[in-house]
Amino acid sequence: MFRRNKPLPRREAISGRQHGLSMAVKTYLLRHAQVLVSSLGQLSRTPVATFMTAAVIGIALALPTGLHVLLDNAQQLSGGWQGATQISLFLKTDTTDFQARTLANRLRKLGEVEDVHYISRQQALNEFKALSGFGDALKALQDNPLPAVLVIQPNNKARSPASTSLLLAKLKAYPEVDIAQLDMQWIKRLYAIMAIVRQGVVILAALLGLAVLLVVGNTIRLAIQSRRAEIVVIKLIGGTDAFIRRPFLYSGVWYGLLGGIIAVIAITVALLIISGPVGQLAALYQSPFKLSYLGLGSIVNLLMASTLLGLLGSWLAVGKHLREIEPT
Amino acid sequence: MIRFSDVSKRYPGGQEALSNVNFHLLPGEMAFLTGHSGAGKSTLLKLVTLIERSSRGQVIINGQNLSKLPRRRIPYHRRNIGIIFQDHQLLFDRTVFDNVALPLVIAGVPSNEIARRVRAALDKVSLLNKEKSYPITLSGGEQQRVGIARAVVNKPPLLLADEPTGNLDPDLSWEIMQIFEQFSQVGVTVLVATHDLDLIKRMSNRRLVLEQGRLIQGGEA
Numbered sequence: 001m002f003r004r005n006k007p008l009p010r011r012e013a014i015s016g017r018q019h020g021l022s023m024a025v026k027t028y029l030l031r032h033a034q035v036l037v038s039s040l041g042q043l044s045r046t047p048v049a050t051f052m053t054a055a056v057i058g059i060a061l062a063l064p065t066g067l068h069v070l071l072d073n074a075q076q077l078s079g080g081w082q083g084a085t086q087i088s089l090f091l092k093t094d095t096t097d098f099q100a101r102t103l104a105n106r107l108r109k110l111g112e113v114e115d116v117h118y119i120s121r122q123q124a125l126n127e128f129k130a131l132s133g134f135g136d137a138l139k140a141l142q143d144n145p146l147p148a149v150l151v152i153q154p155n156n157k158a159r160s161p162a163s164t165s166l167l168l169a170k171l172k173a174y175p176e177v178d179i180a181q182l183d184m185q186w187i188k189r190l191y192a193i194m195a196i197v198r199q200g201v202v203i204l205a206a207l208l209g210l211a212v213l214l215v216v217g218n219t220i221r222l223a224i225q226s227r228r229a230e231i232v233v234i235k236l237i238g239g240t241d242a243f244i245r246r247p248f249l250y251s252g253v254w255y256g257l258l259g260g261i262i263a264v265i266a267i268t269v270a271l272l273i274i275s276g277p278v279g280q281l282a283a284l285y286q287s288p289f290k291l292s293y294l295g296l297g298s299i300v301n302l303l304m305a306s307t308l309l310g311l312l313g314s315w316l317a318v319g320k321h322l323r324e325i326e327p328t
Numbered sequence: 329m330i331r332f333s334d335v336s337k338r339y340p341g342g343q344e345a346l347s348n349v350n351f352h353l354l355p356g357e358m359a360f361l362t363g364h365s366g367a368g369k370s371t372l373l374k375l376v377t378l379i380e381r382s383s384r385g386q387v388i389i390n391g392q393n394l395s396k397l398p399r400r401r402i403p404y405h406r407r408n409i410g411i412i413f414q415d416h417q418l419l420f421d422r423t424v425f426d427n428v429a430l431p432l433v434i435a436g437v438p439s440n441e442i443a444r445r446v447r448a449a450l451d452k453v454s455l456l457n458k459e460k461s462y463p464i465t466l467s468g469g470e471q472q473r474v475g476i477a478r479a480v481v482n483k484p485p486l487l488l489a490d491e492p493t494g495n496l497d498p499d500l501s502w503e504i505m506q507i508f509e510q511f512s513q514v515g516v517t518v519l520v521a522t523h524d525l526d527l528i529k530r531m532s533n534r535r536l537v538l539e540q541g542r543l544i545q546g547g548e549a
């Protein structure tokens with residue numbers, strides 16, 4: 001831990017002021033880099049213990065992050081379903097066949113519309129007769145009671161629940177339209193549930209982040225205790241608190257970083273394992289859905305967060321326990 | 329170099345370990361601190377190294393009043409004092425070289441300078457051939473000499489030793505005292521707490537005698 005550094009000449013040794021300052025910064029950085037490397041060397045001398053601590057951190061981080069990735073996948077998937085949602089426009093019964101076809105053509109040109117399918121009153125009646133079995137009863141009626149229907153297929157631009165609602169309102173405003181209908185309750189519910197789950201993941205992440213702090217803190221506390229005699233000697237021969245603190249802080253950084261790497265590996269392996277069954281399921285529904293993995297940005301964020309947690313955990317432990325060790 | 333003015337020390341919940349101690353050691357002076365067990369020898373040395381602080385009175389080291397020294401300055405104060413312990417206090421997971429180099433590493437001395445000064449210190453205690461050994465492989469006397477080398481490696485103006493010869497045979501003890509004597513001759517102030525009255529008798533140095541926390545010989549009014 002308190003290995004021999006190779007410090008540069010001290011600041012006093014340099015004559016030029018500018019030079020002296022940049023030299024001091026360099027010396028400072030170099031000394032930190034040396035402790036960073038030597039603390040990794042220290043950890044590598046007890047590989048099993050180090051790995052176990054890092055693995056606990058990794059698992060704690062993998063849980064919320066993995067859930068987050070699954071949620072993102074679910075969102076993508078439900079986005080696909082959203083695209084399949086249709087809007088049915090029931091036209092007023094006094095709308096002529098020509099008017100209906102004109103309207104259909106106008107709607108096809110709208111930016112949010114992918115396709116429009118026209119079902120005339122007669123077609124609707126035929127379909128109804130064929131499917132419902134009420135054909136004879138309908139014969140008793142003089143007029144065809146069914147309206148013509150335009151089935152609208154919204155395109156990508158109108159995917160989210162909000163923009164679909166907007167499109168719906170817009171379509172309703174056409175004078176020929178009697179009723180515009182979209183059953184998107186289920187998708188609203190799905191979104192609400194996902195929002196709740198997302199909140200849950202945030203809470204889980206906060207709790208497990210706290211767990212990481214405690215794990216790192218406890219590991220560093222034990223390291224401090226096992227080096228008690230050494231710390232006392234170093235204090236007796238004039239080691240500053242910063243000098244004693246530094247290797248422990250860097251151990252915390254390494255634990256965090258290693259834990260983060262383990263979390264990335266764990267999540268990727270887990271996703272690889274479920275990607276097979278997911279692919280089969282998607283194939284059953286003829287969906288092009290593909291499971292997405294951790295992006296580069298997410299990996300960088302995860303590693304930064306885990307490293308910071310490691311640093312913070314060791315900082316707390318060091319702040320609390322180093323002061324208790326004084327020569328007597 | 330060391331000045332105690334009316335210094336008293338009372339441990340929390342205990343009686344006075346030191347009462348109204350007055351003395352002054354000049355630069356380059358070497359003195360023995362003696363007295364029965366429990367007389368306060370270790371306590372006096374701890375006041376100098378700020379392991380403990382005085383309850384009353386003033387301890388002035390090299391012109392610095394220790395009662396005015398804030399906690400964060402203590403490490404820098406200790407770098408001016410070489411401390412030698414009865415139980416050596418060496419780090420057993422490091423070589424002799426690394427043990428002796430530690431004060432220099434702490435002070436941020438350049439590495440080529442470190443090697444030079446460590447070898448010079450080991451040479452003074454005749455252990456140059458042991459620099460790559462681990463302390464556990466050395467005899468008690470050799471370990472104590474490593475401790476001395478570590479204490480003097482950054483050339484402190486003040487050397488303190490608490491029972492440095494406690495576990496050593498008379499010949500080795502004598503040898504260690506001679507090493508201290510040499511340092512005092514080049515201007516280092518040396519204060520040695522010891523029980524070893526036979527050894528002290530053979531030397532002509534000043535004696536500070538403590539009895540139940542009072543300095544009964546060698547001090548000043």
Ligand SMILES: Nc1ncnc2c1ncn2[C@@H]1O[C@H](COP(=O)(O)OP(=O)(O)OP(=O)(O)O)[C@@H](O)[C@H]1O
Nearest residue numbers: 339340342345363364365366367368369370371372
């Ligand atoms: N940390 C402490 N807390 C309370 N009392 C203490 C403490 N350290 C020492 N004492 C008391 O102070 C007195 C002086 O102790 P000190 O260790 O200075 O004696 P000493 O002269 O070094 O003895 P020895 O020759 O046995 O080492 C003793 O009565 C001891 O019990």
Ligand SMILES: [Mg+2]
Nearest residue numbers: 369370371490
């Ligand atoms: Mg003692």
